[in-house]
Amino acid sequence: GNSVTQMEGPVTLSEEAFLTINCTYTATGYPSLFWYVQYPGEGLQLLLKATKADDKGSNKGFEATYRKETTSFHLEKGSVQVSDSAVYFCALLNTGGFKTIFGAGTRLFVKA
Amino acid sequence: DTAVSQTPKYLVTQMGNDKSIKCEQNLGHDTMYWYKQDSKKFLKIMFSYNNKELIINETVPNRFSPKSPDKAHLNLHINSLELGDSAVYFCASSQAFAEGTEAFFGQGTRLTVV
Numbered sequence: 001g002n003s004v005t006q007m008e009g010p011v012t013l014s015e016e017a018f019l020t021i022n023c024t025y026t027a028t029g030y031p032s033l034f035w036y037v038q039y040p041g042e043g044l045q046l047l048l049k050a051t052k053a054d055d056k057g058s059n060k061g062f063e064a065t066y067r068k069e070t071t072s073f074h075l076e077k078g079s080v081q082v083s084d085s086a087v088y089f090c091a092l093l094n095t096g097g098f099k100t101i102f103g104a105g106t107r108l109f110v111k112a
Numbered sequence: 113d114t115a116v117s118q119t120p121k122y123l124v125t126q127m128g129n130d131k132s133i134k135c136e137q138n139l140g141h142d143t144m145y146w147y148k149q150d151s152k153k154f155l156k157i158m159f160s161y162n163n164k165e166l167i168i169n170e171t172v173p174n175r176f177s178p179k180s181p182d183k184a185h186l187n188l189h190i191n192s193l194e195l196g197d198s199a200v201y202f203c204a205s206s207q208a209f210a211e212g213t214e215a216f217f218g219q220g221t222r223l224t225v226v
Contacts, residue, residue: 032212034214038153043116043202043217043219044155044204044215046214046215046216049214089155093213098162098208099157100215101157102155104152105155107153
């Protein structure tokens with residue numbers, strides 16, 4: 001079946017550090033891939049997405065590249081801020097599917 | 113305008129009670145969902161409705177009964193609440209069959225069963 005595996009947290013970084021959160025997936029067909037972010041006390045919101053192999057999604061300084069050969073969609077940011085502290089979820093959706101499958105979430109703490 | 117709104121935001125109730133959570137979306141989406149998020153932030157789909165029809169029921173106890181009066185609303189009724197039902201419940205919507213369609217989430221309802 002379809003699944004998403006992402007690195008366990010929490011991840012603690014100092015401000016302006018480089019961030020990588022690893023995500024790999026298992027899926028049939030050609031899924032769309034997403035990163036969602038959940039700030040404390042809020043619902044999830046889309047951070048970025050990619051719909052086909054080699055696409056790069058980017059938003060707010062975050063980026064992730066859809067790598068079909070390694071079935072990965074790692075999230076990166078060159079310089080994190082305290083305001084980036086949140087839980088990040090990697091997710092996939094098969095074409096025509098009704099179910100977005102989420103990874104377990106990775107909590108990020110950024111210290112000033 | 114809130115795209116996906118759910119009420120109440122907080123719900124504290126005793127074991128054995130029956131409670132409902134309401135959800136409405138104004139995005140014109142065809143598909144709505146209920147997700148349960150546990151204390152470790154793990155997010156698990158419970159139900160999915162497309163145009164008012166149930167299409168996904170992920171082995172949820174039958175104490176949980178979703179109802180979709182129209183495609184803009186998906187309510188969740190829970191009978192005989194148990195301690196293990198304590199969690200944050202999220203409603204979401206999307207436009208299914210569209211490539212790369214993302215889900216839009218409500219703010220969540222934190223349910224505490226005491």
